[in-house]
Amino acid sequence: MGTDVEQWKDELYGTDIRDEIERFAEEGWESIPDDEQDAWFERFKWYGLYHQRAGQESYFMMRIGPPSGVLEPGQFRRIVEIADEFSRGPAENPEFGNGWIDVTTRQAIQLHWIRLEDVPEIFEQLEDVGLSTVQACGDSWRNIVGCPVAGKDKHEHVDAETLANELHDTFKKNEAHSNLPRKWKVSVTGCDEGCGQGDINDLAFEPAEKEIDGETVTGYNIRVGGGLSRNEPRLARDIDVFATPDQAVDVAGGISALFRDHGDREDRYNARIKFLVDEWGPEKLRETLQVEYVDFELHTAGDDLRESYSYNAGEADGKHDHVGVHEQVDGDYYVGLNVLVGRIGVDDAYDLADAAEEYGSGEVRLTQRQNIIFTDVPESNLEELRSEPVLEEYSPDPHPFQRGSIACTGTEFCSLSIVETKNRQVRFARWLKENVELPAGVENFHIHLSGCTASCAQPQIADVSLRGMKTRKDGEPVEALDIGLGGGLGEDPQFASWVAERVPADEVPGAIANLLENFAEGRDSEHQSFREFVAERDDEELADLIEPEETEYDDPYMHNTKRTWYPYAEDDDMDASPAPARADGTPITSDD
């Protein structure tokens, strides 16, 4: 199964792919030999290009991953300009128009409808401002996630930004780590709020202190083997290692090399390091790392700060996200803006770029809750910034249902997804805001919608977890969602338990409304969080609290959206697809 991919990678992978992309771009889409397409599309991923799903052939998704989501002044605007010029599809999306950027849960940006012929020009424009798509997809070091307000944050204990950048500089285009058995997701957290979400990454650096030779040193505890995909969610496991900031890059390289050499290359389903940790246990992993992959004595774990983790934790205290106005260590402010389901149309994006430059430093940082942050806003600019019209929609003070919504790409573009996601989640949030009262004191309520078990929307760590499914309603297959409850990170992370399965998508808003009503009636007091409420009950009790029902909510995506070439096109039939197309958009007819 994995042997084809391993063979293609053996033949040509890593930085060598660049010349081939340039060559195909020069000669046009049709120059990719028919019998080599699978191989090339697999390789293109290493340069951040992902071939879109069936019905959209010759169009690509492009991913740009800045470490810790930090876009320096000018970089956000450049991405918007690229989206404006190159990311336009053959049909409109009814919620978002045509031309937008998507902020992802791993602090990257995704553009769609990219044509191979435009890629060299786009690469040049990105490199011109210090950005790159290298290793954004494919079997290697992905974008390094971490505290997006590192360097500015009052909650910071270790300099996470420096380490994230060192890791980025060391392991991007690093031949020894270019070809791993599978994707490799790394997180660096430096704060006491846990906003790096290390628990769900392959390799996590978490802030810690350790007494070494009579002195207290701040550095990182290491966890390995977290991840949410494939119905096999795992929390990263403590391997009892403390790394000083000086050791951190070597430890990361050691574990990456261990994965390179010992990960399963025979079976891609079993390749992620979480399965190796399952098989070996953390002790054997530590021992192998010590004996074979580092040339210094590893410290045992130090004292961590997990007790105070509040990010995405679903508990009553602490910050759950970066939305809002927050003072920085230097007395300026950072302003977190809500981006519903992570998508920003290009016109709004230009306005946001203007505002970031006018009122702040021009930096725009991306968060793991699909939001953006302006940094370095002087106190005297706050009021004017808040009165900018574009901040009405991208608000620092959004309604909880909008603030809490996350959605993955879905059947609009993704091969894996089972259901439509982003437009649906926008409609869910709108309906809930208009029709449902949140129980007293509930300011954060996270609803994550993922189209499939790959779990890109991180559904298992939300108050309400939604996962794409199908069911039969009135004799017809329709799009449906599994509903899970009570997930969250924090000191004691917990994955949601899937208590209601195959709920027709048009009955889900009604189910959430009823659930919240039952929560308001049944909670101990107004101080009890939803997560605490769920933790006190077993799955059967919880299932009874979800009462799916049809409401006024109207769902236009109940049909098999995957069987369309584009779910929102006027004629959405696969046969009406304009793909594949030449660089100018004219369809290429197949006559073979």
Place this chain on the structure above:
Amino acid sequence: MPIALRTLDDGAWISVNDSRQVSVSDVWTLSRGVFCDCEPAYVLLEGFFDADVDGRVVVTGAVGQCLECGTRDTIERLPVGRMVDGAFCPYDPECVQWGVEPDGERS
């Protein structure tokens, strides 16, 4: 003529001769006993593995879930289409697949 047959993108597709032909997320109709005790069973396929060709019939392993009884299981050698003059002709997921034996002819 040799056929290039493989699953792609974490089992989201079956590729036949470098063309993505069979996708996950369709509901397949299977007769009783092939997957669970429902008659017929409506099974959402969520991932493919071990695509193979048996004579002219393309068969695959799949992970799926029955939409009625909720059974989640794997299925071996499900026929998903056949080769006719070197071209792949997909079966219709909504037509009952009576069996999954290697030379299984569909109804």
